[in-house]
Structures are given as structure tokens and as C-alpha cells.
Amino acid sequence: xxxxxxxxxxxxxxxxxxxxxxxxxxxxxxxxxxxxxxxxxxxxxxxxxxxxxxxxxxxxxxxxxxxxxxxxxxxxxxxxxxxxxxxxxxxxxxxxxxxxxxxxxxxxxxxxxxxxxxxxxxxxxxxxxxxxxxxxxxxxxxxxxxxxxxxxxxxxxxxxxxxxxxxxxxxxxxxxxxxxxxxxxxxxxxxxxxxxxxxxxxxx
Numbered sequence: 234x235x236x237x238x239x240x241x242x243x244x245x246x247x248x249x250x251x252x253x254x255x256x257x258x259x260x261x262x263x264x265x266x267x268x269x270x271x272x273x274x275x276x277x278x279x280x281x282x283x284x285x286x287x288x289x290x291x292x293x294x295x296x297x298x299x300x301x302x303x304x305x306x307x308x309x310x311x312x313x314x315x316x317x318x319x320x321x322x323x324x325x326x327x328x329x330x331x332x333x334x335x336x337x338x339x340x341x342x343x344x345x346x347x348x349x350x351x352x353x354x355x356x357x358x359x360x361x362x363x364x365x366x367x368x369x370x371x372x373x374x375x376x377x378x379x380x381x382x383x384x385x386x387x388x389x390x391x392x393x394x395x396x397x398x399x400x401x402x403x404x405x406x407x408x409x410x411x412x413x414x415x416x417x418x419x420x421x422x423x424x425x426x427x428x429x430x431x432x433x434x435x436x437x
Contacts, residue, residue: 279363307335309362
């Protein structure tokens with residue numbers, strides 16, 4: 234710490250006459266200078282790569298996403314965000330020891346997502362950030378393609394009883410999409426038929 238003086242004597246004034254003389258003291262602490270904040274221009278963008286950038290998926294299957302960060306270190310954290318159809322942390326399977334690979338020049342993280350809900354099919358972003366605040370991201374888009382793993386159910390033909398029956402039964406089901414909960418009704422049966430009616434799904 235050091236101090237300096239400032240003479241505020243009015244010009245032309247003599248000692249004992251005229252206006253008085255004043256001295257101002259000021260001090261500056263140089264032992265604890267204020268911290269220097271890093272400028273945003275000092276940060277660099279990490280190079281993040283996902284492969285492939287467009288992924289053909291099927292409902293009900295488990296897909297694997299791979300994200301590689303170049304220039305990261307052991308402090309680099311990698312995580313997945315789902316952007317579409319809704320923004321949230323990706324609902325990935327638990328990570329295993331073999332899912333993250335670290336070398337001197339890159340870090341690779343693998344993640345698995347089970348597409349048991351139609352809302353999981355969409356756009357995902359791999360986010361990476363190191364201990365210095367450097368960050369980067371890359372986007373992968375899922376597109377539903379190929380043969381759907383759960384085709385519409387097939388119902389067996391309903392055959393009327395040989396004699397004295399009430400006619401054909403009719404199955405009523407509303408329009409539905411993947412993930413909907415529906416109620417299916419069987420019409421045309423009497424109370425006496427309850428013990429003889431059986432339900433089948435995919436002919437089983």
C-alpha cells in the first residue's frame with residue numbers, strides 16, 4: 234500500500250494571510266488488486282461431432298447415439314438435450330464404464346435411448362463444456378423409417394354360433410396414434426355369451 238499528498242494551496246496565497254492551505258491524503262492498496270475477469274473473447278468453441286447427424290429409427294427399438302469432443306480434457310462434461318418435440322434432458326439408459334472413452338485429443342460418449350414412447354423420436358443436441366467455460370454442441374435428428382415394429386393389431390373373424398345365435402359380433406375402437414390409451418368394446422353379444430367370448434391380440 235502507498236499514499237500520496239495533494240497540495241490544495243490557493244495560488245498567490247502566503248502563509249498566515251489569505252485563504253488557508255489544505256492537504257489531501259489518498260491511499261491505494263496494491264497488495265490485493267481486484268481480480269481480472271476473463272473476457273468472453275478468451276473462450277474457444279469446442280469441436281463437437283455426432284455421427285450420424287440423421288438417424289433412421291423404429292418405434293420400440295433402442296438406438297445408440299455417439300458424441301465426440303475434440304480438444305476437451307478430463308474436466309469436460311458431456312450430456313444430451315432433447316430439443317424436439319419437447320425440450321428436456323434426454324431420457325437415456327444408465328451409462329456404463331465403457332460408454333465414455335478419453336484420450337489425449339478427444340472424448341467420446343455413447344448414449345442409448347429406448348424408443349418406447351413416440352415423444353422420444355425427434356431432435357437431440359450433444360452439449361459439451363470444460364472447466365474453463367469453453368463449450369460446443371452438435372445436433373442429431375431422428376427420423377422414423379423402415380417397418381414399424383408394432384403393426385396395427387389383426388383381429389380374428391368372429392363366427393356366429395351354429396344355431397340360435399345372435400349374429401355377428403362387432404368390435405368398436407376409436408382412432409388412435411402411438412402411445413394412446415384406448416378402450417375397445419365388443420358389441421352384439423348377450424349376457425349369456427360372456428363366458429364364451431375370448432380376446433385375441435395379433436392372432437394370439
